Amino acid sequence: MRPRLTRKTAAAGTILALAVSTAAGVVATSPATAADEGFGARAQVHAKGGLVSFVGTEAGKPLAAPKGIKPSSSPQAAARAFVAQHAGEFGLGKRSTLKADRVHAQATGNTTVRVVQQLDGVEVLGGELAVQLDEDNRVVSASGEVLPDRSTASVGRATISQAAAIRSAKAYVARGAGVKPSQVTAVHEGLKVYDAAIIGSDKIPGARTVHAVEVSFSDHVRRQVFVDAQIGAIVDAFDEIHTAKNRRVCDAGNTAAGLPCKSPVLVEGGNAAAQNAEVQQAYVYSGATYDWFKAQFNRDSIDGKGMPLISTVRYCPPDAGCPYANAFWNGSQMTYGAGYASADDVVGHELAHGVTERSSKLFYSYQSGAINESISDIFGEFVDLATSSPNDTAADRWKLGESLPIGAIRHMSNPNLYDQPARMNDPLYYRGTGDNGGVHYNSGVGNKAATLMVDGGSFNGQTVTGIGIAKTAAVWYEANTGILTSASDYQDLARALRQACKNLVGTKGISYSNCSQVDKAVKATQMDIPRSNAKDMQTCKRVSWTFSDGLEKGGKKWKAQRPWFVPGNPNNLGFDATYASTGKKNMWGFDRPGNWFPDSNKGRAKDYSVRTKHKVKVPKHKSSFLRFRHAYLFDTDNGKNYDGGRVEYSYNGKKWMDLFNGKYPNKVHAKGSKFAGKRAFAGESGGYRQQVVKFPKKARGKKVFLRFGIATEASVNIYALGWFIDDIGVGRCK
Ligand SMILES: [Ca+2]
Ligand SMILES: [Ca+2]
Ligand SMILES: [Ca+2]
Ligand SMILES: [Zn+2]
Structure with a gap:
């Protein structure tokens, strides 16, 4: 167990009814890159809806505190007041209420409050705004997406029963896992409002009421399945097991015991030397990851509140054979197949998933999942580069998993080496449905951007001067904890990285010129390009x-x-x-x-x-x-x-x-x-x-x-x- 840091933890869960804003907002009717929406700051609008999705400010020039909010008011109250006062610009109407959710204290002294949208009291998946406030409750940035009331005509009453939804969700997950529906367990998590347009998944858009059902099998399968509440169709499923890679190699040996980890062989301060090499590695590298996050961001463990770092090594899932060639984070602990705790970057990667789950909470699917993966690769490799371990030569820089039994699995500065795209228009950009929509492929875009920020270099017409690991890490951490929301896509990440840098100007030696390097790395990797569909097939002129x-x-x-x-x-x-x-x-x-x-x-x-x-x-x-x-x-x-x-x-x-x-x-x-x-x-x-x-x-x-x-x-x-x-x-x- 690690020492605990005293930290301001604010109570969440207050609900505020929203009335339509009376303030006259500018209605944008065409895609715009920057517009003044009455916020007195830079605002980005949705390409389709013409609604505000991002409000940013220049360093040291926040917006005034929302009306009726004092410096002594709670950040939650300030965040809700800000969104309520601009409800019209965000497209929120009478059916929407706002709930303050996660609260995070930024390194700069700012506080970020994530405000979750509810439609007629039902949570909108990914309908979320991250409002960042300074110490006097002045607004520094607001980002995210909500479901505009005008897009909710298709949201219907639930007519499919909870039992029928559970039956479908179990059948779906069991089929994917190759087991019988009777072998999986399901928890009904209530009704949600789902819209693929907010999730950013390219599926059939349209807001609908869904049953959210979490289905698990044997601790290593955990999926949240969304079942349409009117016709029972499976509309989407999110993986809640975040793996370092997606492969299964079967052999023989090992066991399925030890997950969840209940009888540890080694605890904090125990005699590591008495344990086998893999127990030692999991212990040493999770400690190194803890130390790195503490040193860089003063973060006290995964949850920022001293959460114990639990690992199980040499694990074998009951249905996948042994040794198990993978590692995963399941929401409460890390688990490694034989040999997989030997890589400090993989350990850092899994723990970073835990950090993301408690900050931006990026969905593990499509672009938000790719960003989630990228953030884990970035912090995992930063931990590796700061930690003495085997395979630390210059040639190993930016390799992911070079110490694994199977060798490296990704290369962050040259993603193409492992079939990953390095920019949005890369032919290797993955557009299929496999791998949760390509989360371990399209992470290459974020990875490439991060390595350009650290080391600099010329790529895709941009020449970047490197700003080093500490500053790059701070920018990504600020974006993850203070700006991104669960449904963020690469376009959102582009804005988030730029704003994150501005927020940090004057801290950690970060300057405006550093921020122009961040901007160049974002441009080089084409993150501003919206998700694109293949071009229509042409007929003929007449x-x-x-x-x-x-x-x-x-x-x-x-x-x-x-x-x-x-x-x-x-x-x-x-x-x-x-x-x-x-x-x-x-x-x-x-x-x-x-x-x-x-x-x-x-x-x-x-x-x-x-x-x-x-x-x-x-x-x-x-x-x-x-x-x-x-x-x-x-x-x-x-x-x-x-x-x-x-x-x-x-x-x-x-x-x-x-x-x-x-x-x-x-x-x-x-x-x-x-x-x-x-x-x-x-x-x-x-x-x-x-x-x-x-x-x-x-x-x-x-x-x-x-x-x-x-x-x-x-x-x-x-x-x-x-x-x-x-x-x-x-x-x-x-
Ligand atoms: Ca028609
Ligand atoms: Ca290392
Ligand atoms: Ca590495
Ligand atoms: Zn991962």
């Missing part, structure tokens, strides 16, 4: 259409087997299936295997489609094509696709042929599906895509039926949002 349907007049051109709905709204599930690429209507195919649907038009298990009621004329021209716009989220888990969709045509409505001739973007893995082992639209589309496919020669000049078909695996209780299609047309280039 088109002559023989069939076109934007579905605005309803579904009379289509015959739908349930659970296809044309148009998607209204449907007898009470679900808002609006996701149109033009107008307000689209068709929707729910990804739900099984026989039961709540109407007489029963869907067929595992295979159902929507087809044109009449035949459509395919132009006799060689350019003749089908064009449609669509978005999909089929049942998928960590890169493994279970369900999917295909597009087919038929001359007689009986024999159907694949219009894409198998050339789909994804592969369906699951057994039991009509598409098993074949390609299809599967997994997730990452937003709306325009799809253009040419008709084969034999179909030109003929009349055909067209259909969109979904095929699912046999597993019950696991549903996904499905397929949203709009603007279907058959035509040719003129």
